[in-house]
Amino acid sequence: MSWLSHIFGEKKATASVAKERLQLIIARERVGLSGPDFLPDLQKDLVAVISKYVKINPEDIKVGLEKQGNFEVIEVNIVLPEMR
Amino acid sequence: MATIITITSGKGGVGKTTTSASIASGLAMRGFKTAVIDFDVGLRNLDLIMGCERRVVYDFVNVIQGDANLHQALIKDKNCDNLFVLPASQTRDKDALTEEGVEKILKELEHQGFDYIVCDSPAGIEHGAVMALTFADEAIVVTNPEVSSVRDSDRILGIIQSKSRRAIEGREPVKEHLLVTRYSPKRAHEGEMLTYTDIQELLRIPLLGVIPESEAVLHASNQGVPAIHQKDTPVADAYLDAIGRFLGETHPLRFVDHEKPGLLKRLFGGK
Ligand SMILES: Nc1ncnc2c1ncn2[C@@H]1O[C@H](COP(=O)(O)OP(=O)(O)O)[C@@H](O)[C@H]1O
Ligand SMILES: [Mg+2]
Numbered sequence: 001m002s003w004l005s006h007i008f009g010e011k012k013a014t015a016s017v018a019k020e021r022l023q024l025i026i027a028r029e030r031v032g033l034s035g036p037d038f039l040p041d042l043q044k045d046l047v048a049v050i051s052k053y054v055k056i057n058p059e060d061i062k063v064g065l066e067k068q069g070n071f072e073v074i075e076v077n078i079v080l081p082e083m084r
Numbered sequence: 085m086a087t088i089i090t091i092t093s094g095k096g097g098v099g100k101t102t103t104s105a106s107i108a109s110g111l112a113m114r115g116f117k118t119a120v121i122d123f124d125v126g127l128r129n130l131d132l133i134m135g136c137e138r139r140v141v142y143d144f145v146n147v148i149q150g151d152a153n154l155h156q157a158l159i160k161d162k163n164c165d166n167l168f169v170l171p172a173s174q175t176r177d178k179d180a181l182t183e184e185g186v187e188k189i190l191k192e193l194e195h196q197g198f199d200y201i202v203c204d205s206p207a208g209i210e211h212g213a214v215m216a217l218t219f220a221d222e223a224i225v226v227t228n229p230e231v232s233s234v235r236d237s238d239r240i241l242g243i244i245q246s247k248s249r250r251a252i253e254g255r256e257p258v259k260e261h262l263l264v265t266r267y268s269p270k271r272a273h274e275g276e277m278l279t280y281t282d283i284q285e286l287l288r289i290p291l292l293g294v295i296p297e298s299e300a301v302l303h304a305s306n307q308g309v310p311a312i313h314q315k316d317t318p319v320a321d322a323y324l325d326a327i328g329r330f331l332g333e334t335h336p337l338r339f340v341d342h343e344k345p346g347l348l349k350r351l352f353g354g355k
Contacts, residue, residue: 022231
C-alpha cells in the first residue's frame with residue numbers, strides 16, 4: 001500500500017461481495033431445510049432427458065443457483081458434443 | 085414461570101459464553117433470580133468467565149445422573165446475589181446430556197423459583213447444541229460480521245424452528261433475537277465488514293443489540309469477571325442496553341457509528 005492510500009484509508013470494500021454471496025447461500029439452505037436438496041436430482045433427470053436426443057456425458061450438464069438482480073435463477077449449462 | 089433463554093450461534097468463538105455470562109449477570113442485576121448453565125460438555129469454560137472455576141465440585145452431568153443434587157452443584161456468583169452457575173462436565177461425553185435429564189433439571193430450577201435460565205450452547209449443530217435449544221422460550225443468536233458466522237446462524241435458526249419443543253408441539257414459536265458481537269464500526273463503515281443492518285437483513289430476526297469489538301472483553305475474562313461489570317466501557321454499556329431491550333425497553337443503538345479521525349491523527353498514527 002502506498003503512503004497516500006495509507007493516509008486516505010483506501011481499503012478493499014469486500015463486504016458487499018460477502019452480502020451477495022450470503023443472500024444466495026442462505027436462500028438456498030432455507031429451501032434445503034424444508035426438503036431435500038433437489039439440484040443433484042434435477043441434474044440426473046436432465047441428463048436422462050437430453051440423452052434421449054443427443055449423446056452427452058453426464059458431466060457435461062451443470063446445474064447451479066445464480067442470482068440475477070432480485071431473482072434467483074437455476075442456471076443450466078449443457079455442453080454439446082462437438083459436431084463433425 | 086421461568087423463562088429459558090438459549091445463547092446459540094452454530095459457529096464457535098463468536099462470543100456465546102461471553103454473552104451468556106453478561107446477559108445472565110445483567111438479568112440478575114435487574115433483580116431476577118437467574119441461573120446460567122454451561123451446556124458445553126467436555127469444554128467447560130463458563131466457570132472461568134464467571135470466575136468460579138475453583139469452586140466447581142459437582143457439574144450438570146452429576147446432577148442429571150443423580151450423583152449430586154441441584155443444590156450441591158449450583159455455584160453462587162460472587163458479584164450478584166441472585167445469580168447461580170451450573171458448570172458443565174469436563175470429563176463426560178456429550179451424550180450424557182439426555183433430553184429427560186435436561187428437562188428434569190430445568191423443571192427443578194423453575195420449582196426453585198428461578199425467573200430466568202440462561203443456557204450457554206456449545207458450537208456446532210450436534211447433540212449438545214440441540215439439547216441447549218430444545219427447551220428454549222427465547223433464543224439469542226450471537227453473530228459476528230463475517231460470512232461463516234452469518235451462515236451458521238441461519239442454520240441454527242432453522243434448527244430452532246424445527247427441533248425445539250415449542251416447534252414440535254406447535255406452540256408459540258421460540259422468540260428469536262439477533263445479537264451482533266465483535267462489531268467494528270470502522271471496518272463496517274469502510275466496507276470491509278458486513279454492517280449490522282446487512283446481517284439483520286440476511287437473517288430477518290429482530291436486533292437485540294450490537295456489541296463492539298473491544299479489549300475490555302479480554303481483560304474481563306482474564307479476571308474472571310463478566311464483561312458487563314467493566315464499568316463505563318462500550319462493551320458493558322452495549323450489554324446493559326441489550327438487557328433493557330430484552331426486558332421491553334427502548335434504547336437507541338450506541339457504538340455502531342464510526343467517527344472519522346482527523347487527518348493529523350491518521351498521519352501520525354494512534355488508534
Ligand atoms: N466483544 C468482543 N470483543 C473482543 N473480543 C471478544 C468479544 N466477545 C468475545 N470475544 C473473544 O472471543 C473469544 C471467543 O469468545 P467466547 O465467548 O468464548 O465464544 P463462544 O462461546 O461462542 O465460543 C474469546 O477470546 C473472547 O474473549
Ligand atoms: Mg462457549
